Amino acid sequence: MNSLAIQTCDGRTTFAPAETIAVDVQWELADEPESLELRLVWNTSGKGQTDIGVEKVIPLDAPGMSGSRRLEVDLPAAPYSFSGKLVSLIWALELVAKPSEDSCRTEITIAPGQCEVLLYREPNKQTVDE
Amino acid sequence: MLRARDNPFAVERVLRLRYQFCNNDWSSLLQRLQSLNYLATIVGPKGSGKTTLLEDLAERLKARGFRVHRLFLNEQSRAYPTHFVQNLRDSLGEHDIILFDGCEQLSLPAWWRFRWETRRAGGMIITKHRAGRLPTLIECRTTRELFIELVGRLHEPTTLAPDTLDRLFQKHHGNLRDAIRELYDLAAHEPGCSRTRESSDGR
Numbered sequence: 001m002n003s004l005a006i007q008t009c010d011g012r013t014t015f016a017p018a019e020t021i022a023v024d025v026q027w028e029l030a031d032e033p034e035s036l037e038l039r040l041v042w043n044t045s046g047k048g049q050t051d052i053g054v055e056k057v058i059p060l061d062a063p064g065m066s067g068s069r070r071l072e073v074d075l076p077a078a079p080y081s082f083s084g085k086l087v088s089l090i091w092a093l094e095l096v097a098k099p100s101e102d103s104c105r106t107e108i109t110i111a112p113g114q115c116e117v118l119l120y121r122e123p124n125k126q127t128v129d130e
Numbered sequence: 131m132l133r134a135r136d137n138p139f140a141v142e143r144v145l146r147l148r149y150q151f152c153n154n155d156w157s158s159l160l161q162r163l164q165s166l167n168y169l170a171t172i173v174g175p176k177g178s179g180k181t182t183l184l185e186d187l188a189e190r191l192k193a194r195g196f197r198v199h200r201l202f203l204n205e206q207s208r209a210y211p212t213h214f215v216q217n218l219r220d221s222l223g224e225h226d227i228i229l230f231d232g233c234e235q236l237s238l239p240a241w242w243r244f245r246w247e248t249r250r251a252g253g254m255i256i257t258k259h260r261a262g263r264l265p266t267l268i269e270c271r272t273t274r275e276l277f278i279e280l281v282g283r284l285h286e287p288t289t290l291a292p293d294t295l296d297r298l299f300q301k302h303h304g305n306l307r308d309a310i311r312e313l314y315d316l317a318a319h320e321p322g323c324s325r326t327r328e329s330s331d332g333r
Binding site: 046 | 131132133137140311318
């Protein structure tokens, strides 16, 4: 059975914009992959059609059927992770093996104060008027 | 207020719902399609699942060895699909099948032109709100029970009152897409609607 895993080195999932983070990836695959890559991606979620984007791709050289690596990822300065009632912008790290397309995903937050920007008023949380 | 990402009726969750037959199944549908020489119409009103059925059908046709070519027209995009035709016309053969969503956007003369220009395709399945142009493969319809079941899959166990669902089903005349979009707004403004997801995600 194929298994892939992503974990940030310090266990955090919330980060400041433009921060450089260390990410541990592990994989164990039944067949040798042609390629294995860590992707930094974003997607929207909400009432409208989903938009997606790939911010960064970090290929792993000669990954073999199993292994682990520590990778450094430079996070972007923007856009921030945010949520309103109509749309959220979600950042995530994905580890993808090809050609099998096996993958795993860890959602992260990129925002000032390491706290998702909320586009509505909520007590005790960072707010921006929608 | 509920974050969009936590809304149980967010589009990406709704799109994960697959077509559900009322009085049919895949085996009989594919048999009928074959008996119609893969020239058929999926008929149904807006929000009754025609596009979802067409998407699900595409996967099954690929599994049968067809090359599937998809075309989508709607009220905002109803021009004759010149590029689609130009790209395909000379390469179409018996293993090619065209899935044409929103066929009624073409006028009758444009439809006949399209049929002529794609005549070498091994099949064509269209969706329309009313029967016609090609033999009817299936009539998609919705029921209150189906609506409640789909809502239950998105929001289980649902805290929405049956009266609310009844009212929405009636208000949208069985258009499940529009009814679920209104549920999105309800959930966005009534955090109680999201109780299940928030607790199950530990958020």
